[in-house]
Amino acid sequence: MRVFLIAGEPSGDKLGAALMAGFRSLMPDTEVEFIGVGGPRMEEAGLSSLFPMDDISIMGLTEILSQYPALKRRVNEAAEAAIAAQPDVLITIDLPEFCLRVAKIVKARSTIRTVHYVAPTVWAWRPGRAAKMAKHIDQVLALLPFEPPYMEAAGMRCDFVGHPVVTDPLASATEAEAFRDRHGLGAAPLLLVLPGSRRSEVTRMGPVFGAVLAEVCARRPEMRIVVPAAGPVVDMVQAAVAGWPGAPLVLDGKAPDAQAEKRAAFRAGDLALAASGTVSLELAAAGTPMVIAYDMNWLSRQIIGRMLRIDTVTLVNLVSETRAVPEFVGAACVPSDIAAAVLALAEAPQSQQEAMALTMARLGQGQEPPGIRAARAVLDGLGRL
Known part of the structure; x- marks a missing residue:
């Protein structure tokens, strides 16, 4: 099984590494290949990043506009790599300004299943984003329990998989x-x-x-x-x-x-x-x-x-x-x-x-870890459970 992942900031790198561990936990007898873009946690888990994650870890409208040409090159580079790899699934993690542009290109030129991890905050502002996403995203993995109805109303499958904060260690x-x-x-x-x-x-x-x-x-x-x-x-x-x-x-x-x-x-x-x-x-x-x-x-x-x-x-x-x-x-x-x-x-x-x-x-405290829940939801969407 081949999984193409894209994460562009430390929080996404953390989610991606847990997701990779989740796949391996659920598929112990299947070789799972991970390719794409990620940070140190995902690389430690077995991903060879196409380019440094920091290249796309840019926040704020002004910063994005000032570096738009470089970001656009990275969008095209990631999309071309995903299309060439022909993975079973493309999973983009948060950073919608970058990730959804990659998914749009990939979906227009292939039948690769696309999953976006971390639902956009359409419940807070710009609700029209959900309908735009639905044109090139098949499935959404949500961190918050009230998010699935917003995504499903736009035509995407959406699974609440729990928030990573519930697995973070706590001091005694x-x-x-x-x-x-x-x-x-x-x-x-x-x-x-x-x-x-x-x-x-x-x-x-x-x-x-x-x-x-x-x-x-x-x-x-x-x-x-x-x-x-x-x-x-x-x-x-x-x-x-x-x-x-x-x-x-x-x-x-x-x-x-x-x-x-x-x-x-x-x-x-x-x-x-x-x-x-x-x-x-x-x-x-x-x-x-x-x-x-x-x-x-x-x-x-x-x-x-x-x-x-x-x-x-x-x-x-x-x-x-x-x-x-x-x-x-x-x-x-x-x-x-x-x-x-x-x-x-x-x-x-x-x-x-x-x-x-x-x-x-x-948020899922005391339940199955979010990384495993997320991997299970993706595999179910692929019909691979």
Whole structure:
């Protein structure tokens, strides 16, 4: 069996590697060949990448436009390689700006079955994307339980396969206590601050979070601040927190023990202030209550604000069908309001526990791992189970 895979960013590389392991687990007596584009995890699992994954790992409209000629060449290169390989299935993983263009070319010139892993957020904005996808995607693998009806309505098969956050390792209470001891935090209340993993996010949210902490620390001077910084933005985060109150402890995301330190911090934290994103699910998995905030440039705020079809962008709220997590997005991203929410949460951190537990259960916690579920869904679509 031959599988052509394309992943263009670290989260997709993680999904792809788990999917590859899932295929091998379900087909122990069948030789499965993996070709395509991926990162270090997929290469470690046996993929020989056509070109570096970083070549297509580009986010943001401005960045995409500035590098459009190079991206277009990579789209054509990947599509031609897939057509020449004649795989049993082409699986594109997230990064729709790149992956769906490849699938469109492949579908126009072959009968190769196409699967897209990670449903686009048509439930949040631009619902017309589903109908456009359906012209060249046969099957979608969804991370969120409420997504299949949107894809199926457009004419695609869609399988909910679970979210990878449910298989991520969690720190123990002992590890959390050791983290506090290691950094001299004692039993003080601990606030995690997560300003984002992209440079643009840190630039925009750093000053906002600093203003929030000025109010929080004035009211709660005993509060200790820990900032888990993603590897690519450690230097930016360290510069941003230099003017923050509370003597923040920055965890270096490039350190050898970075992931273990982050897990321990999440377990040790009493509450968190975080930029919007999948970090809300990581915090929920660790049982750490949160306040979410996010802002963007004026133009993006105007455009996206008019296109949004939901009243919350926080995944814990969406999956649990509650509004338990306070959220301050766009024009509502006001430091004084955010600080009030953080202080209120510090007084009643148990208010989110039920919503976080429900979110994890609905995402597949305690069930078959998502990588195996995804592989099973693909094989079923191929009639190969």
